[in-house]
Amino acid sequence: MFKNMIKRAWLSISRKPSRTVILALIMFVMANAVLAGITIRSASSASVEYAKSSLGGTVYLQADITQLRENMQQREESGEIDRGARVGFTRPGVTADVANDIADSDYVKDYTYGIESSANADGFELVENDETKMRAEFEQMRGQGNFGPNGGAGGGSETDSDSAESDSAEATQSFSFGGDTAINGINSYAFIDGVKNGTMTIADGEYFDETTDDSVMISEDLRILNSLKVGDTIKLKKSDDSGTVSLKIIGVYDTTDDNSLSNTLYMNVATAAKFLSTESYNDGKYNVDNVQYFLTNAEYADTFIDEAKAKHPELAENNLTLSTDTSAYEQMVGPIESVGSFATTILLIVIIASILIIALMVTINIKDRRYEMGVLLSLGAKKLNIIGQVLVELVFVATLAFVLSIGTSSFLAQAVGSTLLDTQIANSTQQSEQNFGRPGTAPGGGGPDGGVTSGGGFGGGMQSFTAGNSNSNAEAIDSIDISASPADYAILFALGYGVLIIALILPTINIIRFEPKTILTGKE
Amino acid sequence: MTTNILEVTDLLHTYKDGGEAVKVLKGVNATFESGNMYAIVGESGSGKTTLISLIAALDKIQSGDITFDGKSIKEIGENEFRLKYVNIVFQSFNLIRYMTARENVEIALDFAGKSDGEKDTAYCLLERVGINRSESDRLVQKLSGGQQQRVAIARAMAGDVPIVVADEPTGNLDENTEMKILALFKKLADAGKIVIIVTHSKKVARHANAIVKRMERGLLE
Secondary structure (H helix, E strand, C coil), rough: CHHHHHHHHHHHHHHHHHHHHHHHHHHHHHHHHHHHHHHHHHHHHHHHHHHHHCCCCEEEEEEEEHHHHHHHHHHHHCCCCCCCCCCCECCECCCEEHHHHHHHCCEEEEEEEEEEEEEEEECCCCCCHHHHHHHHHHHHHHHCCCCCCCCCCCCCCCCEEEEHHHHHHHHHHHHCCCCCCEEEEEHHHHHCHHHCCEEEEEEEECCCCCCCEEEEEEEEEHHHHHCCCCCEEEEECCCCCCCEEEEEEEEEEEECCCCHHHCEECCHHHHHHCCCCCHHHHHCCEEEEEEEEEECHHHHHHHHHHHHHHHHHHHHHHEEEEEEEHHHHHHHHHHHHHHHHHHHHHHHHHHHHHHHHHHHHHHHHHHHHHHHHHHHHCCCCCCCCHHHHHHHHHHHHHHHHHHHHHHHHHHHHHHHHHHHHHHHHHHHHHHHHHHHHCCCCCCCCCCCCCCCCCCCCCCCHHHCHHHHHHCCCCCCCCCCCCCCCCCHHHHHHHHHHHHHHHHHHHHHHHHHCCCCCHHHCCCC | CCCEEEEEEEEEEEEEECCEEEEEEEEEEEEEEEECEEEECCCCCCCCCHHHHHCCCCCCCEEEEEEEECCCHHCCCCCHHHHCCCCEECCCCCCCCCCCCCHHHHHHHCCCCCCCCCCHHHHHHHHCCCCCHHHHCHHHHHHHHHHHHHHHHHHHHHCCCCEEEEEECCCCHHHHHHHHHHHHHHHHHHHCCCEEECCCCHHHHHHHEEEEEEEEECCCC
């Protein structure tokens, strides 16, 4: 009986070539559309996953500015402070211990924090750059009595004057340059912006780490100007004149940027802490800045934040908050996610259209063959055997169409996927231009601190290492690598055969539920 | 040779025509014996085709019974009865159009479980009804009406079933071909089968030298 069924199916396929070709053609087109949809969806999904794992997601531990403002407002409303008075609020700090403890999590791939301060060069010259020129001009103006005597230690001050809201005159009055040399302490050399974006390299010696206390990396420009070399010692006066610190040069860095970094000294956090105020340094509980946690996957951000809050419930009381920066992720995957979403919609439409079209074709085909079915029933064929014959025919044609589509769908998917992605990127760029007035600029731009650095001075704070910026400059994924995997083919075949069975069952049963006489007389 | 008996008892059959129940068979009783050829004659609408459809198990028995050698169709099952007991030849041949004459016969041989050497058996059966090898390998739609009916008879012979029924088998054929086809049925009857032909033509009945049973208003005389 089975052999008979296969034989009849083959005869039907081979003796009705036009019907077979039309059916195969329609299934081929459908299969291409479905496979293109599946592969675009898979590729965009893979790209998003890749972006998630490569960006990893960054969580910032920082002052809760919103909460601080609210507190200020409440104090104003309660009359504790005068309404309209420009009173700065104390920025809450994060100790290295807390930062380290929070970093002790399975979700954290890496983390960074640092100390930004300044000091005065003692016994060596500084490279002339914009900052030194500005400093000279400032000193000259102060000498002429244009400013009051408000100069004080800049970098390292932990009082935030909410500079975004200050008027310029007031800001200038409270301004201070601090020391002439930028001190940049960071827990790992790898997290220096220039190192991350490839503009900074080691020209000589080695880089610092947490074990290299009292060691420093200087710029190549500074080394040449002062004929220094690795192993030499330089001296720096603390900006509050509380003492001098000697540092051994362990490395020399070179940078492709302009000379704005020439007078910046890089060292580990413990060394940089020595340039904080004596009080801060002596109690050993000095605060660190720019605390960032790089997660293993962006998806873990919320879980990690919950975990940290549970571990340190005092963070909220201290007006500290953990927040994510999803702008880079959104900018990077936004267009491709739209493509994936579009592909899913198209896929659903194609599947529904396939079911309807194939069901219609099968229905017409089965109606055309009702006499044949009646004859087979009159000869003693079982109903299942008849359904089986039609199914074998459809599966044969479908398999042929599906296999052929494997060769062609990738071209279609690549073309459609790339076009969709280009359109989405163009839309995204247009949106960005409308929002920010310049193309390709990441929203937010300034990272979580909004560009506010501690202190009002130009000293150490000038050369901040806002790693957040580098992430938010992430470019959108602008290409999509569409290649179908065996899993995609499996989905196509499963989906295709499923559609065939659904399309076959109703019309076939609708005919063979009748007695042969009814079918043969066409009275069903 | 033992005699097989096909017995129709109190057969009632009704169909709905526009919501109105029409009684087609009103209690048909008849007995058919192997080795004989029967011609059921009657006017259109007398119930001939309904009776033969029930005998060929193409429709369900509503009331009454049909037995073969004492076994009811209901007991045997319609599908099994069609497979092993009866074969039908239609006025419009009802061959599978995308198959050759031989393939049409082979399909019936397969259903009958005679797939060994089915190709030769099919040729042999077709030759017995006057279809040569060359004609056997042509698509049935390229054969003449007479040739197609011969193929249908060969297909009916494939299962070697004891009952062969035919509904107006010569209705679409010329007189010369009609005689040859009737002769084939006669041969089947002579070979020990029960052959029942439904026709409205008394001439067919007479030429076939058949036992004539008249159907009138749902009753068989």
